[in-house]
Amino acid sequence: xxxxxxxxxxxxxxxxxxxxxxxxxxxxxxxxxxxxxxxxxxxxxxxxxxxxxxxxxxxxxxxxxxxxxxxxxxxxxxxxxxxxxxxxxxxxxxxxxxxxxxxxxxxxxxxxxxxxxxxxxxxxxxxxxxxxxxxxxxxxxxxxxxxxxxxxxxxxxxxxxxxxxxxxxxxxx
Amino acid sequence: xxxxxxxxxxxxxxxxxxxxxxxxxxxxxxxxxxxxxxxxxxxxxxxxxxxxxxxxxxxxxxxxxxxxxxxxxxxxxxxxxxxxxxxxxxxxxxxxxxxxxxxxxxxxxxxxxxxxxxxxxxxxxxxxxxxxxxxxxxxxxxxxxxxxxxxxxxxxxxxxxxxxxxxxxxxxx
DNA sequence: TATGAAAGTCGCTAACC
DNA sequence: GGTTAGCGACTTTCATA
Numbered sequence: 001x002x003x004x005x006x007x008x009x010x011x012x013x014x015x016x017x018x019x020x021x022x023x024x025x026x027x028x029x030x031x032x033x034x035x036x037x038x039x040x041x042x043x044x045x046x047x048x049x050x051x052x053x054x055x056x057x058x059x060x061x062x063x064x065x066x067x068x069x070x071x072x073x074x075x076x077x078x079x080x081x082x083x084x085x086x087x088x089x090x091x092x093x094x095x096x097x098x099x100x101x102x103x104x105x106x107x108x109x110x111x112x113x114x115x116x117x118x119x120x121x122x123x124x125x126x127x128x129x130x131x132x133x134x135x136x137x138x139x140x141x142x143x144x145x146x147x148x149x150x151x152x153x154x155x156x157x158x159x160x161x162x163x164x165x166x167x168x169x170x171x172x173x
Numbered sequence: 174x175x176x177x178x179x180x181x182x183x184x185x186x187x188x189x190x191x192x193x194x195x196x197x198x199x200x201x202x203x204x205x206x207x208x209x210x211x212x213x214x215x216x217x218x219x220x221x222x223x224x225x226x227x228x229x230x231x232x233x234x235x236x237x238x239x240x241x242x243x244x245x246x247x248x249x250x251x252x253x254x255x256x257x258x259x260x261x262x263x264x265x266x267x268x269x270x271x272x273x274x275x276x277x278x279x280x281x282x283x284x285x286x287x288x289x290x291x292x293x294x295x296x297x298x299x300x301x302x303x304x305x306x307x308x309x310x311x312x313x314x315x316x317x318x319x320x321x322x323x324x325x326x327x328x329x330x331x332x333x334x335x336x337x338x339x340x341x342x343x344x345x346x
Numbered sequence: 347t348a349t350g351a352a353a354g355t356c357g358c359t360a361a362c363c
Numbered sequence: 364g365g366t367t368a369g370c371g372a373c374t375t376t377c378a379t380a
Contacts, residue, residue, distance in 0.1 A: 025256075033251060040213050040247035045372060054350055059374070072250040074213035075342045078206060082243045083198075085344045090293070090302055092332075107338040114345035120263070123333040129263055133344055159265075160296040165280040169248045171258045171306055172287035218357060230364050232359070 025070075028053060030173050032061055033070065037170035040074040077169070085133040087140050087160070091147055094155030098125040102152050109150050115143055198243075201226065203346050205234055206243065210343035213247040250342070258306040260313050260333070264320055267328030271298040275325050282323050288316055 025033070031051050035042060048058035065071045080088065095102055103121065110116040110130055118131040130147075134140035140160070147156045198206070204224050208215060221231035238244045253261065268275055276294065283289045283303055291304040303320075307313035313333070320329045 033249065033256070036249035037251060038248070040249045043372065044374090055372085056351090056374070056376095057349055060348095068255070069252050070255045072252055074247060074249055075211070076206065076209035076213045076247055077245040078210060078343050079242050079245055080344045082241070083206070083344050083346070088293075090295075111339050116339065117341045117344075118337070119339035120261075120332075120334045121336040121338065122263075123335050127332075129332055129334075130339075159293075159300075159302055161293045161302075162296050163294040164291070165294065166284050166289065166292035166303075168290045170251050171253045171256050171290075173256070216357060217359090227365055228357080229359070229366085233364090 029061060029065065032058070033065065034173040036062070036071065036074075037173070080133055084135055086136065087134040088164070089132050089134065089140060089143075089161060090159040091130050091132065091144070092122075092155075092157040092159065093128040093130060093147065093153055095126040095128070095152045096154045097152060102126075106150060106152065110147075113143075113146075115139075202234060202238065205231070206238065207346040209235070209244065209247075210346070253306055257308055259309065260307040261337070262305050262307065262313060262316075262334060263332040264303050264305065264317065265295075265328075265330040265332065266301040266303060266320065266326055268299040268301070268325045269327045270325060275299075279323060279325065283320075286316075286319075288312075 028051050032047060035047055035050055044059050044062070045055050047062070048055040051058060062071070080086070093106070095106060103126070106128065107119055107121075110119050113132075115132045115134060116130055117133060118129075120129045121127070122129050132140075132143055134143055140158075144156060144158050147153060201224050205220060208220055208223055217232050217235070218228050220235070221228040224231060235244070253259070266279070268279060276299070279301065280292055280294075283292050286305075288305045288307060289303055290306060291302075293302045294300070295302050305313075305316055307316055313331075317329060317331050320326060
């Protein structure tokens with residue numbers, strides 16, 4: 001077996017990203033994920049130093065975590081207010097139907113709005129929780145009104161964020 | 174106007190991070206923030222190439238954006254399910270009082286829970302929206318019950334996420 | 347199937363224009 | 364904002380357990 005591309009990695013290869021299978025990671029893998037959740041720009045040598053291994057195997061582990069879909073990407077965290085988006089609101093949306101086509105049409109519609117940052121389907125049928133950002137109060141009112149005008153929307157409850165005391169990316173490790 | 178060094182950028186100097194003032198960024202700054210929101214591990218040379226400037230001024234801009242608090246940090250985005258956190262829920266919490274000490278005690282309490290990832294105070298007084306992750310249904314039930322037992326909590330409405338169709342970090346640019 | 351050492355390449359970043 | 368240049372990090376290759 002000379003072909004290096006055919007190496008198999010059973011635990012990490014299983015399932016497409018998002019498949020949902022729980023994958024066994026050793027303590028070093030977990031530490032790598034944890035460190036990169038906190039500081040995504042940490043250099044590989046620093047990451048290797050912290051995890052107690054040398055740089056090449058550390059880099060290989062990061063690559064594998066990316067290929068397995070466990071690490072999906074790296075993003076800069078920005079200050080929304082300083083960029084002109086001073087308001088954040090959540091909206092609880094009720095749809096008149098739980099037909100798949102109606103739900104998907106709603107998701108497709110709000111995905112087109114740049115102000116909509118998250119869209120979660122909520123248990124119980126026909127409900128969504130969406131997170132939006134707005135430039136000011138007028139903009140926020142406009143967005144709320146536009147939400148009520150999306151086809152099949154029968155209920156919009158806005159939850160305006162006054163203060164965010166906690167905003168942790170990622171998951172516990 | 175030939176002297177290219179005399180350009181002024183008063184906006185970036187104003188205010189401490191989090192101050193809330195809207196800051197004027199030129200088109201290159203915006204592009205830098207946008208690119209780093211999408212790919213926080215992009216090399217500085219690549220970032221410079223995309224923005225049409227050379228590497229050193231590009232790096233200086235990134236540093237300034239960090240110092241101004243516009244870029245707060247960099248984080249790996251992980252797949253919660255693949256790491257064993259297969260459930261996400263939001264909870265709308267009602268407190269019996271809007272006294273500052275009560276609100277802060279609640280925030281301090283949930284900040285101690287690793288499963289609580291976000292905590293937002295909602296307009297109207299005494300209400301919070303928190304986002305949690307859970308390992309399974311039993312864990313989720315436990316968390317919901319524990320939320321009702323936090324001092325001064327009088328109402329807990331759980332919104333269990335079935336599907337997340339959109340999850341965009343950052344803000345529109 | 348993993349790590350670790352060595353080396354070449356590339357990016358980062360200070361100093362200067 | 365650009366250019367140069369020195370330094371350090373990244374990443375491949377190969378030997379090893």
